Amino acid sequence: ETGVTQTPRHLVMGMTNKKSLKCEQHLGHNAMYWYKQSAKKPLELMFVYNFKEQTENNSVPSRFSPECPNSSHLFLHLHTLQPEDSALYLCASRLPGTAEAFFGQGTRLTVV
């Protein structure tokens, strides 16, 4: 248990659906991240938030829309996804002044 909680753990959605992934941490961390982990591909950093401000967007398609209402919560809004977006989506957070990230359990997303 890392203190980073992701919901739901599993999600199946059609290509026309809209859904959201949620991440929550009460560790006092001010940086939060979304990663995508696909089979046989390296871990891909999608978005970075520092103190609720988005500081990095690694050329992620607009069908993925992040939201960080406060330092404890992070969302990833999904709409009109493609089957190739099926993956494990991982949220992580980091304490200021340290380099290591703490990960949630991930959301296994399947787009049908």
Add this chain to the structure above:
Amino acid sequence: AQSVTQLGSHVSVSEGALVLLRCNYSSSVPPYLFWYVQYPNQGLQLLLKYTTGATLVKGINGFEAEFKKSETSFHLTKPSAHMSDAAEYFCAVSDGVDSNYQLIWGAGTKLIIKP
């Protein structure tokens, strides 16, 4: 940090044998180095880390790693493999702790334990 290379996408060892997972990195500054473990359909869990000081660092589950600056390596070892060690292992490096530094990840090594 510019890159992290993990040699071998799969490593197979017998139960009770030595585990050695290799990680090499490139960085122009003293790096912060990490090993994470991931069990199936789970998130990544920190195994151990090197920041400063002693170059041999011990982590959870009996794992340890040694930072060798001259070889730009941070290999992960465990003297005796257990069936529960079967998982994927990721090496990561960061050039700093400021918010503008991000972890750079290796591609991962899947550890298979043979009974």
